[in-house]
Amino acid sequence: MERETLRSHCDAYVLGLLDGEELRELEALINKGDPETKTALRESIDLVAQIALTSNPADPPALLRPKIMNALPKPAEAPPQRKRNVLSFAGWAVAAGLALVAFLGYQSANMYSSRLARAEGELREARQEAAGLRAESRLMKRVMAIVMARDTRLIRLASAEPERPQFRAFWSQPTGLVLTGVNVTAPQSGRTMQLWVVPKAGNPVSAGVFQPAADGQVVHIPESLTAAIEGSAALAISDEPEGGSPQPTTKPVWVGAIGD
Amino acid sequence: MWMLLMSVLGMGPRRTASPGPDDDWYQWIEGVARGEQQALSKLYDQSSRVVYGIALRILGDEADAEEVTLDVYNQVWRIARDYSPDRGAPSSWLIMLARSRALDRLRARGRRRGRETTLDSVGEAATGGYGPDDAAYFKLAAEKIRSAMTSLSPEQRQLIEMSFFGGLSHSEMAERLGQPLGTVKTRIRSGMSRLREMMSAGKEVQ
Numbered sequence: 001m002e003r004e005t006l007r008s009h010c011d012a013y014v015l016g017l018l019d020g021e022e023l024r025e026l027e028a029l030i031n032k033g034d035p036e037t038k039t040a041l042r043e044s045i046d047l048v049a050q051i052a053l054t055s056n057p058a059d060p061p062a063l064l065r066p067k068i069m070n071a072l073p074k075p076a077e078a079p080p081q082r083k084r085n086v087l088s089f090a091g092w093a094v095a096a097g098l099a100l101v102a103f104l105g106y107q108s109a110n111m112y113s114s115r116l117a118r119a120e121g122e123l124r125e126a127r128q129e130a131a132g133l134r135a136e137s138r139l140m141k142r143v144m145a146i147v148m149a150r151d152t153r154l155i156r157l158a159s160a161e162p163e164r165p166q167f168r169a170f171w172s173q174p175t176g177l178v179l180t181g182v183n184v185t186a187p188q189s190g191r192t193m194q195l196w197v198v199p200k201a202g203n204p205v206s207a208g209v210f211q212p213a214a215d216g217q218v219v220h221i222p223e224s225l226t227a228a229i230e231g232s233a234a235l236a237i238s239d240e241p242e243g244g245s246p247q248p249t250t251k252p253v254w255v256g257a258i259g260d
Numbered sequence: 261m262w263m264l265l266m267s268v269l270g271m272g273p274r275r276t277a278s279p280g281p282d283d284d285w286y287q288w289i290e291g292v293a294r295g296e297q298q299a300l301s302k303l304y305d306q307s308s309r310v311v312y313g314i315a316l317r318i319l320g321d322e323a324d325a326e327e328v329t330l331d332v333y334n335q336v337w338r339i340a341r342d343y344s345p346d347r348g349a350p351s352s353w354l355i356m357l358a359r360s361r362a363l364d365r366l367r368a369r370g371r372r373r374g375r376e377t378t379l380d381s382v383g384e385a386a387t388g389g390y391g392p393d394d395a396a397y398f399k400l401a402a403e404k405i406r407s408a409m410t411s412l413s414p415e416q417r418q419l420i421e422m423s424f425f426g427g428l429s430h431s432e433m434a435e436r437l438g439q440p441l442g443t444v445k446t447r448i449r450s451g452m453s454r455l456r457e458m459m460s461a462g463k464e465v466q
Contacts, residue, residue: 015420
């Protein structure tokens with residue numbers, strides 16, 4: 001292509017006027033990385049852009065500047081660690097496990113001692129309490145097994161209502177799922193909380209109902225987890241009638257993406 | 261004019277001896293590419309009157325021009341890392357981005373409302389505008405391109421501005437002006453050639 005023709009085509013291309021065979025011919029040269037075309041195109045861009053300066057500059061609204069700056073996305077967060085990186089996860093898992101043990105142990109000890117004091121002399125009640133603690137102990141062992149498993153993932157369930165606390169779910173493929181929460185407000189009388197596994201396609205599957213303890217603590221391990229969490233989209237918690245529902249009847253209050 | 265940076269940075273042939281903003285702009289765009297809000301802030305301060313002015317000229321509506329200006333700087337923030345000197349000098353890149361976003365909005369609006377440049381509006385656009393607050397290089401650049409435009413025939417000038425600010429195709433311009441398609445193509449081609457000649461290094465604009 002002759003130099004003048006190339007320049008002329010580049011001018012028309014930058015103005016958006018080139019079409020047909022001429023357009024195809026120029027695009028072929030651009031795609032080929034032809035140096036002469038590259039130079040001609042750059043010169044055309046610089047020339048055409050100057051036509052803009054025949055228009056008068058104008059002051060944009062004063063509020064536009066902060067509007068633009070405030071709309072910028074926040075600086076990117078550090079890339080998330082690979083969820084299945086067992087080595088990097090181990091330290092976290094141990095810390096989380098110990099924290100959970102300490103937390104549950106503290107709660108249990110408090111509960112045990114205060115109730116024993118109140119139930120002094122009432123052997124039957126004490127035995128019942130002991131049975132409860134044994135159950136808690138078993139629960140704690142199950143929780144620990146899940147939290148300390150090598151493949152455990154952490155799923156955070158957040159609410160759109162900022163005043164509500166966050167739930168955490170620890171999930172290990174072979175060991176199971178445990179949902180934990182603190183400072184959770186109990187649902188109204190006749191209502192319960194229900195955990196759902198939300199698949200990528202199809203209906204949510206129930207992962208059991210639960211109630212927070214009087215102190216707002218939740219430790220819920222679904223007894224029969226029929227839904228395959230691996231490959232599902234999210235966990236969700238909704239407010240349901242007592243006894244639970246086959247399908248959610250209200251909009252989920254907490255949702256946490258499971259991720260890949 | 262705008263191309264000085266290319267020569268300074270050794271990224272292109274020296275083609276003009278005029279001062280240009282692009283050494284600063286290049287650094288700001290690099291800063292934006294690194295996620296530095298301050299760099300975008302400086303770029304905005306130096307260029308927003310031009311960007312907004314282009315959008316206003318193309319769209320003829322302040323609210324639309326404001327939206328386009330917001331879009332332009334948002335896009336700069338997102339794609340600054342894709343900028344390369346092959347896309348023109350930094351200032352050219354930003355101006356073409358503004359033109360492109362404004363024309364997109366114009367087309368989406370589905371109404372051109374006679375915003376294509378008329379002979380009258382060419383004259384109007386070529387007077388005043390750049391004031392003491394504008395950077396010297398903009399004043400010089402505007403003066404030079406406006407002088408160069410006056411060296412074109414009124415028909416050439418009208419068609420080039422209709423194309424740039426109206427985003428019209430050859431056939432749309434031919435239809436609106438009642439001119440043969442071939443005449444429109446020839447006038448734009450010869451007009452751009454004349455502009456290049458007038459703007460190139462060593463040529464004095466009359």
